[in-house]
Amino acid sequence: MSETNGTILSVNGLKTYFQTEDGVVKAVDGITFELKKGETLGIVGESGSGKSVTNLSVMRLIPEPPGKIVAGDIVFSGIDVRALSIDEVRKIRGKRIAMIFQDPMTSLNPFLKISTQLMEVTRLHLGHTKDEAYAHALKMLKLVGIPDAGTRLDEYPHQFSGGMRQRVMIAMALSCDPELLIADEPTTALDVTIQAQILELIKDLKARMGTSVILITHDLGVVAGMTDKIIVMYAGKVFEQASTKELFATPANPYTKGLLKSVPDPAHEQGKELYQIPGLPPDVAHLPPGCPFAERCDRATDLCRQQYPPFVEINADHHSLCHFAREVYAESVAEQNKQEL
């Protein structure tokens, strides 16, 4: 990326646990990553894998109790986020770190005009007067490509379609020119054509404003075109972490490989049966002592079932949680070479 020196966010050994009737749920159990200015990080995983909790932790939005960040450092542009008081966190939240969620209807207040909701942000964080805030809100709506922004500004959320509401959310998130944008499944509720519009918009705004982005999604197609690096999560653990190119070309984890193979791909000719990962994601409250994926993994051995796997370094930017990470990686490299021939 253009400015490679500045690290905007670094998360080190983050653990977020939830106390439930069923026991302690280790929703996030040791995640480490670094995000540089202007970079986009993708976090991929199935429901319950801990991808959203990771980002709620960064924003200090974990409801406490039952949740608690039990270990790890979160450093956002030199600030130790965990040490901040709630008032100090509020000054960062929405201003320097912004978030957009999956469902734009439930994250907008149905009783308030779009203008009121957009103005609230800048009046609070930037100290805008009413007029300034209104003008700024209008500018933001135009920026995210809402046609007829002047009229639309004084309408209510229900008068907007799903795609337009997500644009409003993006306008609101970017109002204070944040350094970090966290997008949690921003297009999951939208149609493909609208998804393409929103992704294009995020890409374009990122390029123009230099915002760093964390994109959380279950869709490998979405992260392929949008991100610089990817974290694959499973059962609260980081299973694989690599640059986007390397992760797709030469995955070093059986779970990642399985995920990649189980997505039907319209660009390629398709074989008959689709690869499927057998079984179900595990109950995070009752994880087995060994690898949490062992039960569904086609190459699992007794070692996998008994011993927790190591986080193997393939190279400086590529890590995989697997007893056989190097073997899996070598297979991927061999497959890749065969394809290129």
Next chain:
Amino acid sequence: MTEEKNFPNESGDALISIRDLRVYYKTAGRSLINTLIGDMFRSRRDHYYSEEDPTTNLYVKSREESRFVKAVDGVSLDIEKGETLGLVGESGCGKSTLGKAILRLTEPTGGQVFYHGKDLAHLSTGAMRGQRRHLQMIFQDPYASLNPRMNVGQIIGEPIRTFGLKSGRAVDERVQELMETVGMSRRFVKRYPHEFSGGQRQRIGIARALAVDPEFIVADEPISALDVSIQAQIMNLMERLQAEKNLTYLFISHDLRAVRHLSDRVAVMYLGKIVELAGGREIYADPLMPYTKALISAVPVPDPLIEAKRERIILKGDVPSPINPPSGCHFHTRCRYAIDDCRRIVPRLVEIKPRHHAACIRINAENPDIDANEAAGLGAIGN
């Protein structure tokens, strides 16, 4: 007055033949006050609703000021025995309504649905009930479609008892057999829906649909609510069952990758009309109609190298409101190839290439490539 020629693949093997099927919903056109004081304040604008197509005979012409949502607007389709017909489109395009109208879960406003020589759209409620055991549905949200107070055994057993297919212990045996068919342990027979994950619930929904040995299943977004690794499981299950039981599917989805994988043929729907219909491979390799082109180009490919090189057609704006859809070709407001004629002429679904139908006035059998036609300056050449 309906268009009878040119409907797709009039072959003899159709299991379900849909002809000019329409589902219109009346929307509240009058406010309460207007209704109470009658015609006193009726304005000219109330005659707003006029039609370019000749289906107006269904309702009292423009004296009624209520408007209609044309959720399904003159769809003709043949679904062949043993095939999977994929139905794709954006939300609000009418794909679910079409699926439900075929099964009479929503009442069609007009048109016919032929199944073994009977017109389902015009059967009496009782006669339709008899047909239901051959025609089943799988729903998107397996939680909302399973009764939370019934256990798995009761849920799957209910249709067997309702249709009197088996009784007593034979029902239980059949239930257990079905559970195994869909890959569930028979130990779970006494459990309740909330005890299962989404994928497992979808298996229960599938087992319930299979309980009556249907011939045709409408699967309405059956995998949309599921995790990626579970989606593959359910798709494989559906394919296996199709092969074993010679099932015919109408697979409704907005997930073009899934549709591509499962479907023999794909129909693309836009604002109540079928705009393109072709073989699964064909439609992805060579989409003809501009909307289909955009739809397919919008699907992200899980390969960063391809993604970096791809040029994506980004459509402007949203799907227009079906209450008052654009004139002529409904897609012209978002189409980069739109010309004046597109605002006037309603394109018909015609065969452009063998077994490949599209509704666009800017292409025809001689000139199927709209980009070439655009470059050559050809105008309205189709229809």
